[in-house]
Amino acid sequence: MNRTKVKIFFITFGIFTAIIRLFVLNQPDFVERFYSKGLFTAVRWIFDNTLYYSKLPMIFVFLFFGILYLLHLLVKPFKTGLPINKRLRQFAFSLIAFAAILYSSFMWLWGFNYLRVPIEASLQFDPRPTQVKNLKAKLQQRLPQLIAARRAIPGSTEQPIDTSFMPQLFEEKIVHHVKETLIKHDYPANSTVQGRFLLPGVLLRIKTAGIYFPFIGESNIDAGLHPLQYSETLAHEFAHAYGFGDEGTCSFVAYLSLIDSEDPFIRYSLLLSYWRTLARNYLQYDYEDYQSFRMTLPAELVADLNDIADNRKKYPALFPNARNKIYDSYLKAQGIEEGLQNYNRVIMLVEGYESSIHNSESPD
Numbered sequence: 001m002n003r004t005k006v007k008i009f010f011i012t013f014g015i016f017t018a019i020i021r022l023f024v025l026n027q028p029d030f031v032e033r034f035y036s037k038g039l040f041t042a043v044r045w046i047f048d049n050t051l052y053y054s055k056l057p058m059i060f061v062f063l064f065f066g067i068l069y070l071l072h073l074l075v076k077p078f079k080t081g082l083p084i085n086k087r088l089r090q091f092a093f094s095l096i097a098f099a100a101i102l103y104s105s106f107m108w109l110w111g112f113n114y115l116r117v118p119i120e121a122s123l124q125f126d127p128r129p130t131q132v133k134n135l136k137a138k139l140q141q142r143l144p145q146l147i148a149a150r151r152a153i154p155g156s157t158e159q160p161i162d163t164s165f166m167p168q169l170f171e172e173k174i175v176h177h178v179k180e181t182l183i184k185h186d187y188p189a190n191s192t193v194q195g196r197f198l199l200p201g202v203l204l205r206i207k208t209a210g211i212y213f214p215f216i217g218e219s220n221i222d223a224g225l226h227p228l229q230y231s232e233t234l235a236h237e238f239a240h241a242y243g244f245g246d247e248g249t250c251s252f253v254a255y256l257s258l259i260d261s262e263d264p265f266i267r268y269s270l271l272l273s274y275w276r277t278l279a280r281n282y283l284q285y286d287y288e289d290y291q292s293f294r295m296t297l298p299a300e301l302v303a304d305l306n307d308i309a310d311n312r313k314k315y316p317a318l319f320p321n322a323r324n325k326i327y328d329s330y331l332k333a334q335g336i337e338e339g340l341q342n343y344n345r346v347i348m349l350v351e352g353y354e355s356s357i358h359n360s361e362s363p364d
Contacts, residue, residue: 007097014100017107021115028117036116036243041188043109044243047217048191057196058216073098102215110214114245119252120349123185125356127348135282136293138351139275143297146275149268150300158299160307163227165265171195173263174231178238181257193219193241195234200224204315209233212240226311228304231258231266232273248345251277255350272304274350281344 024031051058073094120127130138150156153165167173175192182189196218203211203222210221210233219237221230235254244250258270283290294302 007093010097011100014104017104021107024115028115031112031115032117035112037188040113040243044191051216052194057198057220058218059213059220062216106214113243119249125353128352128355130347130351132281132285135278138278139282142275146271147298149271153264153268158303160303161228166227167263167265173266174234175238177257177261178235182242189242193238195237196220197223201315205318207317210237212237224315226308228269228272228308231269248349251346252349277346
């Protein structure tokens, strides 16, 4: 088969994939049964029995060869003696075929998970919208639990929590919690996924703490994160690896997985991550009132919050507006109508789920 036929094949397969996506766009039950709990589990098994054992973050290997091939596409047509119009057509044809390969690979290796049954439908509860004016009440309501969790960490003082408090086999514990939670709720999670710590600032400078790379099935987080952000971020990326596309859902899976952890560091860091999500939303609503409220917090919480903020300042974002627009467009293209606001959906999911649990436990 010559190269032209190969490119035609990939373009055809890309068109076929797009048609399949249109066909299943409004059929979440079909996607859930045949892809998310079917084909994708086979994809996950292959990744976990091959690339899992690599000692290097495979994202860099993929990007290196991807960029190398793209440069090859750029240069090759202009090394021939063909007229310029034919060279441009060759280049455009090759570029379309390359894009078709990326699109098809993305969808079949993971992307169809965006179209699966929403987690709230599977767990049978209704997300509960929280009005911004009620966020302060939520912050105050969860404060005693947060303080208790902080003080339950052995050896902790009013100084910021650092890596010395992290448990041994930290990543293995996070994976175990996520697997246990998903299996409990009838989601396939038999494989053992792995996280990769990337160079400090690689992701933070594009305003991202972690990333799941579907082409190689790898969960990555930025090593520059504050230690108290590791737990929720890793669990979030592992949720992606087990087949969830929606950002709010992955944060919700992280919450369910770590909220009852027997490890004090993991439990506190999860509770702090969720509390900070509530705080960020309230801060945007009433900055001055939040600052006044923050001054009433215990010294140890303030120390942790300040330490996280100081750590983040080490990695100022590059082109933050461009990143936001690109990622917002990406999420909307995958059917996430709210775009970047999808990250805040975790509040609706957590509040709705805990309300349903409370109601089910209340006497008639």
